[in-house]
Amino acid sequence: MDYPKSVPSVGLVNGRFVDENPLVGTPGSLIPAVWGNSVTQEILSVISAAGMTPSEVDTGQLIKALQTILGRSSPMRSVITRLTASKVLTTDELGLVLIDASAGVNTVTLPAANAALGVRDVIVRRVDNSGNRLTVRAAGTDKIRFHTHLSASGYPFMVLMGSGDWWHLRSDEAGGWWPVSRFDSTVLGRISFESTRQVIPGGYAVLNGNLLVRGDWPWLWDFxxxxxxxxxxxxxxxxxxxxxxxxxxxxxxxxxxxGEFLRVLDEARGVDVDRSAGSRQMDALESHNHFLPTSSGSANRPGPGIADGSWDVTRDVNAAPATGIVGTTYPNPLFFSSGELVGNIGTFSAETRPRNIAYPARIKLI
Known part of the structure; x- marks a missing residue:
């Protein structure tokens, strides 16, 4: 494309068009038909390349066509959209969408992922840290194609949880929005420990046995x-x-x-048999004997002293006092109750446990 420099007597000055100047008698440049047609055809070629139908009344087709063509090579536009309430996004708002749901429950609906939209990207990011539910929903029967190992077509919506949680989605022109990347890609259902009581962003919750609505968490129910x-x-x-x-x-x-200790599931090894995933096992002590010295007692075991080999290990520990082999009457074994500190053994409690540190546990919900 260029000025009609090859057309004789067209009246260009320094290679450009000029207006008529009647004061000095200078004629204006001519615009030959061949040049006007070529300029028009150049513009129509761009519009056609974008898959659009030329329209005489639409003066915005060229910019729309350029956006479409550029979107095919780089689907992400340099646009920032800020939302504080529920909204259906327009194509011009796709880019970085910052959403504040601190005022209440919020739903942001994506444009239809069809041929008219083309291949477009959007980053939806939550900026507030309230507990209000923030839903990102696909239009109509469209789906967001996440957790396709559970549902091949994906799900009609997803949620953003916690300040800074974000998803980068791309439309496929066929009813789908595909995740390109996200703030936290930890797998669904993963249990982790944290060094903070706060629930961090990215789709986590406390493992507290809460009841959830299946319709609100369809992917988690499938899981x-x-x-x-x-x-x-x-x-x-x-x-x-x-x-x-x-x-x-x-x-x-x-x-x-x-408040529970965790143990690796046996899964046919034969060490901790007949356990199902998630089952609870009560505390227990391994079967063993205690050696009784021949002294006349100690601070932790009352006398009288029992001769070596005289303790009847088969006797019920809750039975009445018995007579040892040497003819000496001895009491039942001393019962160590909760809270008692016994020598260097430790403090007795309602369970058998090692020294430990408690950290909050979290589960990935999306």
Whole structure:
């Protein structure tokens, strides 16, 4: 494309068009038909390349066509959209979308992922740290294609949890928005320990056995059903580390592992047999004997002294006092109750436990 320099008598000055100047008698430049047609065709070629139909009344087609063509090579536009309330996004608002849901429940709906939209990117990012639910929803029957190992077509919506949580999504012109990247890509259902009581952003919750609505967390309910650690609500006692099917229709329950020690599932090794994932096991001591010295007693064991070999290890520890082999009457073994400190053994309690440190546990919900 260039000025019509090759057309004779066109009246260009320094290679450019000039206006007529009647004061000095200078004629204006001519615009030949061949040049006007070529300019028009150049513009129409750009519009056609974008898959658009030329329109005489639409004066914005060229910029739209350029945006479409550029979007194919770089789907992310340099646009920042700020939202404080629910909204259906327009194509011009796609870019970095900053959402503040501190005022209440918020739903942001994406444009239809069709051929008219083309291949476009959007980053949806939460800026508040309130507990208000923030939903990012696909339009109509479109789907967001995350956790496709649970549902091949994806899900109609997702949630942003915590300040700074974000997802980068790309449309596929065929009804789908595909995750390109996200703030936290930890796998769904993963349990982790934290050094803070705060629930960090990225889709985490406390493992507290809360009831959830299946319709609010469809991907998590699909995960629970495929986990191999799902029990009925009636069977929850003794299986607090498992998911439950809730009311059997509309709800389900998170595992609850607060205050518990964790053990690796046996999975056919034969060390801790007949255990199911999420099942609780009561505390226990390994079977053993105690050696009784021949002294006349100690601060931790009352006398009289028992001769070596005289203790009847088969006797019920709750039975009445018995007579040893040497004819000496001795008392029942001393019962160490909760809170008692015995020598260098330790403090006795309601459970057998090692020295330990407690950290908050979290589970990935999305």
């Amino acid at each position: 629970a059903q495929s986990s191999g650690a799902l029990v009925t609500e009636a069977a929850r006692a003794g299986n607090e580390g498992a998911w439950t099917s809730g009311d059997g229709a509309t709800t389900f329950r998170l595992p609850d592992i607060r």
